[in-house]
Amino acid sequence: MSNDSKQGKQHDGDVAFIESLADLLNASNLSEISVKREYGEHDRLTVSLSKHGKTVTMQAAPAPAAPATPAAPTPAMASAAAPAAGNDDPASLPGAVTSPMVGTAYLAAEPGTPPFVQIGQQVAEGETLMIVEAMKTMNHIPSPRAGTVKRILVDDGAPVEFGAPLMVVE
Structure with missing residues (x-):
């Protein structure tokens, strides 16, 4: 159970991290930001944000934990x-x-x-x-x-x- 709690807290931080990246993108002259975080062998977060395109890509290895964040x-x-x-x-x-x-x-x-x-x-x-x-x-x-x-x-x-x-x- 503590492992699930730890994963949930990591993904709570990921939401704030993604928002910070979006703020950085909007406040800078950058047109695109891509970041990959490795938490472990099967636990990672990949974020790609683009100012001029409509595409926003986010991937998280343990998918069930990431959608639970907004529901909490x-x-x-x-x-x-x-x-x-x-x-x-x-x-x-x-x-x-x-x-x-x-x-x-x-x-x-x-x-x-x-x-x-x-x-x-x-x-x-x-x-x-x-x-x-x-x-x-x-x-x-x-x-x-x-x-x-x-x-x-x-x-x-x-x-x-x-x-x-x-x-x-x-």
Whole structure:
């Protein structure tokens, strides 16, 4: 069982790695990036990204583990988004703060400490709302505007996807 958990964590990191490659491709003068990662004899990841073509190729040797990555956040995201069932999608709200990356959301700096913000709290532009960990790097998510925290849409320790709504600050 620990071997399966280890493989799942490797592939969670692969999603963030692929996203980082895409960001690098968009931010640079490169037109194509190809990377091959070898984890073991039968465990590898091959990624080819092209800016000008429509082709994006990704191969992973243990295929069942890679598709499980997007499915894992679904229960957590569904439960977090459930209060919004009567409203429009939280990501479309004018005060929505979305995740700039794939990773794990943390509402506090470390376990046992108070959260960065709470519902109803006034925040200043640039104030840290939470942390999204990606590839063992803690990325502080700043408030894009001054306002009041209206909703927190993720649980502490929940996986998040790129563009997923994290909070609503109005």
